[in-house]
Amino acid sequence: MPKRKTALATLALLAPFIAEFLLGDQYLAGPPEIGKQLGMYSMYVALYGSGALLIREAARRRGLGWPTILVLALAFGVAEEGLLTETLFNPHYLGLDLLSPGHIPVLGLGAPWTVYVLTLHVVWSIATPIAIAEAFFGRSPWLRTPGTWSWSVLLAVGAVGTFAVSLGLDAAHFLAAPGQLAGALVVVVALILVALRLRAPAQAPSGNAWLGFAVALGLSSAFQVMKTGLGISPWLQTGVLLALEAVAVGYVLKARPPAVSLAAGAAVTYCWLGLSTAADAGFAALVEQGVLVAGTLVLLGSATRRNILLTV
Structure with missing residues (x-):
């Protein structure tokens, strides 16, 4: 298989693996059967895999860097959580009370949940798999015009499937208010337009990779721990989540570490988080x-060695 096709397959498979399976979300309702897991994975390849590929191509074809990728990833997160699964607006999604803490009545949002779940998509669903895939295959564009259309159609299929499954899983078959859906759509379009107008070109890293890994692991772990709120006010919780993000952005802008070192730190955080989720689902889930x-x-380890990134 040519290198370009291998690169496409790697990112398409890696994005849903990190976003849902490394996180351990397949165990939220207990260990599912292997057939159901494969079905979930296929649908998520269509959604996350296609999304990550198209976001990467939109940036790299224009010679643009990570700011464009991250803003497009945020647009993807708003689209998924606001228009497809609608967790931004559903107060009882999967029987969970997501929106009561820090509730904003005029928008129908929960402040901590909104910050938390959108960050998951930006950092883990999109940016982390792209950084790891590019560590193996570089920054040049991978898609040609027919491939772009094919992956776009697959993304649409994944979006429809995700919406249908989410609607079916919800006992009340929740649908957000038209104003909420319209608002989410406006935000998605605005973010896409902003992302494509950013003129920040791709730059070579210059910072220490070991430090980048440690900072990413520490900040992303702290971010995940703060999900529980630790018994503090939801508004303080939201402020801490945003502060952790601000520290991460400031560090990256100043130190410019290799992207894959940051991705490695974020991925290791999902490793321990996924293990903790699996532990609650039983021994078989923990082994898997x-x-x-x-x-x-x-x-x-292979990605970092290949690029000689984790150097003293």
Whole structure:
């Protein structure tokens, strides 16, 4: 298989693996059957895999860097959580009370949940798999015009499937208010327009990769721990989440570490988080998750060695 096709397959498979399986979300309702897991994975390849590929291509074809990728990733997150699964607006999604803490009545949002779930998509669903894939295959464009159309159609299929499954899983078959859906759509379009107008070109990294890994692991772990709120006010919780993001952005702008070192730190955070989720689902789930984590660590080691990034 040509290198370009291998690169496409790697990112398409890696994005849903990190976004849902390394995180351990397949165990939220207990260990599902292997057939259901494969079905979930296929749908997520269509959604996350296509989304990550198209976002990367939109930036790299224009010679643009990570600011464009991150803003497009935010647009993807708003689209998924606001228009497809609608967790931004559904107060009882999967029986969970997501929106009561820090509720904003005029928007129908929960402040901590909105910040948390959108960050998941920006950092883990899109940016992390792109950085790892590019560590192996570089920054040049991978898609040609027919491929772009094909992956766009697959993204649409994944979006429809995600919406249908989310609607079916919700006992009340929740649908957000028309104003909420229209607002989310406006935000998505605005973010896409802003992202494509950014003129920040791709730049070579210059910072220490070991430090980048440590900072990313520490900040992303702290971010995940803050998800629980630790018994503090939801508004303080939201402020801490945003502060952690601000520190991360400031560090990256100043130190410019290799993207894959940051991705490695974020991925290792999902490793321990996924193991903790699997532990609640039983021994078989914990064994399965252990295999996924081991494979991830091997992949990260290969990516960093290949680029001679983790140097003293």
